[in-house]
Amino acid sequence: MRRLFFALIALGAAAAPALADEDFSKCEARYAAIGLPVLKSGGDPEPIAVCHQGYAVAFNPDSRVPYWVIERVPKAQLSGKAKRSNKFLPDPALGDASPVDADYRASGYDRGHQAPAGDFKSSQPMTNESFFFSNMAPQVGKDFNRGIWRILETDVRSWILCGDRPELYIITGPVFDEKEKWIPKGKQRVRVPDGFFKVIYDPTRKRALGMLLPNKALDTDTLPQYAVAIKTIEQRTGLVFFPALNKRSQTVLKSSKGILWGVDGSCQAGE
DNA sequence: CTGCCGCAC
DNA sequence: GTGCGGCAG
Numbered sequence: 001m002r003r004l005f006f007a008l009i010a011l012g013a014a015a016a017p018a019l020a021d022e023d024f025s026k027c028e029a030r031y032a033a034i035g036l037p038v039l040k041s042g043g044d045p046e047p048i049a050v051c052h053q054g055y056a057v058a059f060n061p062d063s064r065v066p067y068w069v070i071e072r073v074p075k076a077q078l079s080g081k082a083k084r085s086n087k088f089l090p091d092p093a094l095g096d097a098s099p100v101d102a103d104y105r106a107s108g109y110d111r112g113h114q115a116p117a118g119d120f121k122s123s124q125p126m127t128n129e130s131f132f133f134s135n136m137a138p139q140v141g142k143d144f145n146r147g148i149w150r151i152l153e154t155d156v157r158s159w160i161l162c163g164d165r166p167e168l169y170i171i172t173g174p175v176f177d178e179k180e181k182w183i184p185k186g187k188q189r190v191r192v193p194d195g196f197f198k199v200i201y202d203p204t205r206k207r208a209l210g211m212l213l214p215n216k217a218l219d220t221d222t223l224p225q226y227a228v229a230i231k232t233i234e235q236r237t238g239l240v241f242f243p244a245l246n247k248r249s250q251t252v253l254k255s256s257k258g259i260l261w262g263v264d265g266s267c268q269a270g271e
Numbered sequence: 272c273t274g275c276c277g278c279a280c
Numbered sequence: 281g282t283g284c285g286g287c288a289g
Contacts, residue, residue: 084283084284084285086285086286087272110284110285110286111285112284112285113284116283116284117283117284118282118283118284141278141284141285141286142278142285143278143279145284145285146277146278146279146283146284146285147278147279147280147284149284150279150280150283150284150285151279151280153283153284154280154282154283220279220280
């Protein structure tokens with residue numbers, strides 16, 4: 001009992017990391033080449049903008065998951081010795097609006113990273129920040145988050161690490177059906193997405209790829225069939241991607257259903 | 272928090 | 281072995 005008491009104190013002390021969030025203008029600058037995703041409706045409710053070193057978020061304070069999370073991943077960011085902290089922390093940038101561990105506990109859902117922890121191997125602070133709840137959404141664990149979704153994340157990294165792409169922009173977020181599902185466990189509920197998208201942009205080759213997967217157990221081998229036109233993701237989410245690109249480029253990039261990209265020969269992962 | 276466990280690749 | 285998690289102590 002005494003031991004548990006001290007453990008709780010230690011947890012409480014560690015829960016105030018005081019990792020300062022960056023001024024959001026820094027994120028606007030970092031993603032200026034393609035522009036941050038725009039909510040067609042203006043957002044209902046209005047998103048809370050969060051800027052961290054490795055990613056930016058438009059957080060929905062009602063559903064309490066992100067509208068979107070954007071990363072810009074240069075090759076050098078994928079190499080290093082940073083370790084997963086496994087400390088899922090309330091995001092200080094969200095204040096009281098941040099989900100907390102108790103909101104997910106015993107829900108049966110994983111606290112699923114939107115920007116994956118593995119995208120920040122070069123930096124322990126950036127890896128730690130990826131565990132903020134501003135970057136989480138409830139995901140089916142077995143055969144989704146730990147399966148096909150992880151494979152997708154690994155493939156994207158391999159396209160940078162092994163595919164002669166100096167960097168990629170990656171936007172990740174949830175999609176919802178009309179029928180609402182919520183985790184009612186915590187003091188504040190969290191909405192359970194019915195699916196997740198990734199929109200990936202290669203600024204060097206000027207190519208883009210959309211992926212849209214249902215939030216349920218899936219056969220890993222079926223990943224290619226979840227490629228969709230980015231236009232489809234826009235219709236489903238009410239988001240507009242790449243607002244800084246000219247109309248003609250946007251139309252071309254968003255109109256056709258893509259296929260998963262490849263990698264160079266002798267590189268690990270991929271497939 | 273630290274450690275150990277399962278699962279998939 | 282590596283990366284995604286959970287859970288016990």
